[in-house]
Amino acid sequence: MTRTNGSESLNSFSLSLLSCQLDKSVGKVNYDKIDREVAKYASHTRVEISPEENDRLRRMIDKRVLSIMITTYFLQSLDKGILSFASIMGLPQDTGMVQPNGNVSQQYSWLTSSFIVLSSTWFRREEQAAQVTYWYMMNGAQQMVGGLLAYCFSLIHTGPPKSWQWLFLSYGIVSVFFGVFVLLWIPDSPMRAKCFNEEDKRLMVERVRDNQTGVQNRTFKKEHVYEALRDLQMWCYGLIQFCTVLPTTSGLSTFANIIIKESLGFDVLQTQLLSMVLGAYIIILLLVSVWMVNKWNQNILTCLGFVVFSFVGTMLLMTVPNVTFSQHVGLLISYYITMSFWTAQTLGLSMMSRNVGGQTKKTIVVAANFIFWSAGNAIGPQVFLARESPKYYTAFSTYLGCFSLLVVVLIFFRWHLVRENKKRDAMAAAGVREANDGNMTHAFEDLTDRENPNFRYVY
16 A cells, blocks of 8 residues: 555545445434334444343343254254264165165265254354354264264164164154244344343344344345355355365265274264264364354464364374274274364354345355355265275365365465455544444444445454
8 A cells, every 4th residue: 555645545445435435424323224123223322231231131142042043953963963873773774775785875975954054143243153153062962962862772673663763753753843832932033022121122232233244134235245246255155164064064974973883893882872972072172162262362263273183183094004993993083083174164154144244245145155065065975985985085085175175265264354354444544434433333234344344354
């Protein structure tokens, strides 16, 4: 940047941001841009909420909303994980998915289910990394509970129904009844929450003002679509999702018990119980990662640190022989370590909820993220070639490629977000009031993160 008359001139990025502000008065709320329901509860200026009051509101939201999010994700994780448990309980044999040589056919691959990222409307920006982690670590909880239940169902040797069929029936019945409960219990938004009084609803809207990503807006804005498609953020989140979903959601997770049983030499009951250890490791892993983020406020660097362990674990699985008992144990630990990249998936989701402003843009970014997620789900199981059982060299080589691409994307993404923040800091230093608005005056006007010069990215 060049200097003019002793002051730093604004670059083209700054000018484009300023142009979007010309239609509103400085320091005044433009209610025409705010959703009507939100406008009823949003204050025209920032309202200070004491820490004690904020804690009270958060506990109310946790009880009514977060608890349902966690339980819902736990049940869908059980549904997803049931495929892995059933894979060694006779499902492939009973459904014709076993080849003549005894290997599992790749027809088994398509069975993995899906789940869409839940809304972050209720939580403050600094809370979202922890909140996302709490429901996402139910993947680990389902490994523990699912492993124990699968062990119990594996003891059923009479039938029909067969042991794996009882597993599906029991999970399905619970999910149906819980689904009805969710419809009746969880509110659509803070504004429509009949379970809270009017003053608390106003404060719940106010407490997320600092997010500057909006609460809701039903107006579809095509300019936000174009912005999302041009924004490097969307593509980075998509690649993070792809590089982490391909190895886990429909790869390592789906074939986990097959790998432990066939590759590492454990029997069916041992394999079911060992999955509980993996679940505990995932929970500890995600809790440690969110603790590190809260302590040092470094999301992407935390991701990079944990991906290193995934490289090490994968290479050990590919190279260490599996003959002695000590090698069995060592390879099992290596398999657990490989799952360390889950932190990147979790923190990537929480960054997306914190860094994308504007409801239309957020919808497009989440939709694109789901497309990348689906692509990873589709490709993941296909790299487990039946002819390579039990080592699956192609699968693990593919995962090393995913981890390498993930490192490149994370490094580039951090550089990009740091650069964007520096541009906005330069605007604030140059005296642009809209880039240094402590009152967050336009927080609910459905501005995108790029339209709002007061917005700063977390990285």
